[in-house]
Amino acid sequence: MPVQVSWQVSWARSADAHEGLLALLDPVERARHEATVDPASRDRFLVGCALSRRILGELLGVPPEDVPLRRVCPTCGGPHGKPRLAVRAGYDFSVTHSGDVVGVAVCRGAQVGLDVEEADTALDVDAAARTALSARETAAFYALPPAERKPAFLRIWTRKEAVLKALGVGLRAPLRELEVSGADAPAAVLTWPDRLADGPRTTLTDLTVDGLHPAALAVTTGAGRERAALGVGKQPGHAGP
Known part of the structure; x- marks a missing residue:
C-alpha cells in the first residue's frame, strides 16, 4: 500500500x-x-x-x-x-x-525541501545566472526585460534549491544541469543532472510569503538513490545566490 x-x-x-x-x-x-x-x-x-x-x-x-x-x-x-x-x-x-x-x-x-529568498535582496543577477542557469534557462532569462530578470531569477533559484534540499544535498549538485520551468510557468523539473538518470519523483510548488518574497516547496520520494548518485560529501558546497 x-x-x-x-x-x-x-x-x-x-x-x-x-x-x-x-x-x-x-x-x-x-x-x-x-x-x-x-x-x-x-x-x-x-x-x-x-x-x-x-x-x-x-x-x-x-x-x-x-x-x-x-x-x-x-x-x-x-x-x-x-x-x-x-x-x-x-x-x-x-x-x-x-x-x-x-x-x-x-x-x-517523503523528503521535503523549502527555500525562500527576500525579494529586495542585493543581487548581481548576471553573475548569479552564470552560476545557476542552464543554457536554455539563460536564453529565456535574457529574453526578459531587465526589470523582470531579478524576480524571475529568484523564482527559479528557490525552485532549484528546494529540490536539492529535498534530496539532502544542498547546493553540492550541479545547478546548471538541474533545469526547471520558466518563472511564468507552473513549477516543474524539466531536466535532471545526467547522474540522476530519469530523476526522483518530485512535486514542486511555488509559494509567496507576505505577497512579496518568492519561495518554493519540493516533495521528493525515493531520494536515497539520488543522494548517492549526486555524491553527497564528495563535492564542495556553495553559498546562496
Whole structure:
C-alpha cells in the first residue's frame, strides 16, 4: 500500500526571537547559537530551531525540547548538516531563512525541501545566472526585460534549491544541469543532472510569503538513490545566490 504524503509549511520572523526560546534547544543547538556572532543570523537560527521543535513536538506528541534531532554534515561530519529526526517517525522537515523571514516545512511519507529568498535582496543577477542557469534557462532569462530578470531569477533559484534540499544535498549538485520551468510557468523539473538518470519523483510548488518574497516547496520520494548518485560529501558546497 503506498504511503500517504502530506505536508505543512509555517512561517515566522527573526524578530520573534526571545530568550525564552533557548530552553527549547538541545546542547548542540545552544552551542551553535552562542557561537554565532552576527545578531541577525543568531536570531534566525533560534527561531528556526524553536519553530521546528514546536511543530515536530506536536506531531510526535512530545515536548518541543524533547524532539530528538541530529545534524551531521555530509562533508566533514560536524554538527551543522541538514537537521533530521534521530528516530524513524516517518517525518522529514526543512528549514529556510532569508532576511527576516524564517520558514519550516514538515512532510510525512517523503523528503521535503523549502527555500525562500527576500525579494529586495542585493543581487548581481548576471553573475548569479552564470552560476545557476542552464543554457536554455539563460536564453529565456535574457529574453526578459531587465526589470523582470531579478524576480524571475529568484523564482527559479528557490525552485532549484528546494529540490536539492529535498534530496539532502544542498547546493553540492550541479545547478546548471538541474533545469526547471520558466518563472511564468507552473513549477516543474524539466531536466535532471545526467547522474540522476530519469530523476526522483518530485512535486514542486511555488509559494509567496507576505505577497512579496518568492519561495518554493519540493516533495521528493525515493531520494536515497539520488543522494548517492549526486555524491553527497564528495563535492564542495556553495553559498546562496
